[in-house]
Amino acid sequence: MTWVTSAQGSGYGVEHLPYGVFRVGDGAPRIGVRIGDLVFDLAGAEAADLVLAGGALALPTLNTFLALGRPQWMAVRQRITELLTESAHRAAVEPLLVPLDEVQMELPFEVADYVDFYSSEQHASNVGQIFRPGQPPLLPNWKHLPIGYHGRAGTVVVSGTPVVRPQGQRPGPDGPVYGPSARLDIEAEVGFVVGVPSPLGSRVAAADFADHVFGVVLVNDWSARDIQAWEYQPLGPFLGKSFATSVAAWVTPLDALRHAFVPAPDQDPPVAGYLRDEPHLGLDLRLTVNWNGEPVSEPPFAGMYWTPAQQLAHLTVNGASLRTGDLYASGTVSGPRRDQVGSFLELTWGGAEPITVAGAERTFLADGDTVTITATAPGPDGGTITLGEVTGLVLPAR
């Protein structure tokens, strides 16, 4: 148990210790871990020889630390746990604890490539029914491989960054119309952050997932449904997605999620050999989507059809290399019930079934709306950990 008594029961105790990059005033970005409502300044801790990571913690992004690999991740985590639990270290560590409300959070890692999957069967089925009514809701390939595509890494932003409503072409009655998107939406997702790279021309086995993936961030893959609908054939989503993707400021290490792994749904038909992961495990992350402060949906990540280990194996089966900082997201997380879906497209069934949010009838996002996605996961001893939230305010089109 940590001597930071305020951290106990916060979801940010020593059983969690997510990493982020913070700034105080005009200072340089610094790496820290969150403990309760405090940031433990790891740049300062490494400078004081309290933690040793070969200088990786003195840098303005997590990337060099992420590249060190699991043995080093575990050693640093173990050391931080000692520092925050053994009272002998309190005097040295306490000056390095900064209240969260005195810092500004930065993008925690430089994103190399960003891939977005589409791995919730409920989400894919819902989208199929909305866009292709009367046809089979899932396309023939869906249960054979984790469908995915590359997104724009350069527009991945940290939680709290406002999102400007995108302009673009959308379908109109007499051909395309240009202007601000009228169907701005969210996608509540879970992202996986690659630490250890792999060489071009080789594959990463599903079994090696935890050797390459450092941790998890919540993701909001903002989506302009009207722009997407007009542009996406035949090469997939482009400008309907590339204007902003928000990620949480705090990266939760896989080591903090040991108690969250649960059996993933059975897969039928059987999957190709390279996609077999034994044990076949998902993560019991319980998301909440808050629209202007009102919880409107609780997507259950445990029900995802394809697991993150399968996604990683698929991503590299063609010999594609991994780089430190690669981010791959799960795809929208939707459960079987209407109050478990991860997009407003589904929540309002393509805009046809408005819902009431804070007393107003709503379909897609209005300027001035704020969406905040939160999540918890099972922790040790029946407790829970709280993932770093991802939030964003919608600004009017420019």
Added chain:
Amino acid sequence: MTWVTSAQGSGYGVEHLPYGVFRVGDGAPRIGVRIGDLVFDLAGAEAADLVLAGGALALPTLNTFLALGRPQWMAVRQRITELLTESAHRAAVEPLLVPLDEVQMELPFEVADYVDFYSSEQHASNVGQIFRPGQPPLLPNWKHLPIGYHGRAGTVVVSGTPVVRPQGQRPGPDGPVYGPSARLDIEAEVGFVVGVPSPLGSRVAAADFADHVFGVVLVNDWSARDIQAWEYQPLGPFLGKSFATSVAAWVTPLDALRHAFVPAPDQDPPVAGYLRDEPHLGLDLRLTVNWNGEPVSEPPFAGMYWTPAQQLAHLTVNGASLRTGDLYASGTVSGPRRDQVGSFLELTWGGAEPITVAGAERTFLADGDTVTITATAPGPDGGTITLGEVTGLVLPAR
């Protein structure tokens, strides 16, 4: 005229001066420009105060130099031209000239995001006829916007890098089959390299093309047609493209292409305001695709329906930011004749019409094949410049 007499008439005179990154033996990567069959070591030139670029030429990639912007690009180009034309500089410069056959070329810039367009009407029509026979060859959106998608930046490799045949799922008579791609193909394209970034939430006008784009590289967007065919619905190409994209080692500055701009094809229907570029100019680059040394096609870039300025305006119309090192490629360059197409899919009409290459009947790529794409462009005084080639050898699947 340059005092490097061997450069005259080579396509790499002082009217060209493409930038690259080279290495001698185990030495560190250095920035250079090509003059004839020599590399002018710009890191050495900057260290000797022969060229001033604030240290940007002393780095292992072009990115910092690319970020400097057009006035600096022009000033450095002007200075290099002086050094290579005025005989007074010969004694200082000559020790900095390294024969090309003594160097190893590296990826010239770190790729930020990689976008691939689909802007040849002939190519899109051919693909439509091959994949959707009996239906309109172009989809309804094609003439309203430059269709594009994001590719994998981390697997962009420099010309000369061997390409390992990808494995993956492909369509079979009784469902998907796993194994090496049986329909490995090329796409001959022209890539545009972004130097000057733009902020998130703003647009880049077509008229500002030359303020942001530094130059041009030939691109081979290797494609596994069978993997692509099975995976691409509904989110577009993924593993069928992400295993390797080759780019030339030499980046030709836009300033070397002043004589290559030509009126682009008329566009009907009229395009949206943000896509109007006046003057509406394409580039008269004449590509040749060489298969195992035999020229099999001569794609004409001047006929592309969408111009690079329009592609840039479209890419950012939703507020997506640009980063230094962003690469966007034209899409496969195909002209109206069969001997002008930029893919083997088209050249052999989906594999149904084999061609004879070096005495053998061929459809798609075999292990051991080499494909080299070259190009020329009009230069000053009726001359031509030669773009840096992009070449790759196909290795067997692992």
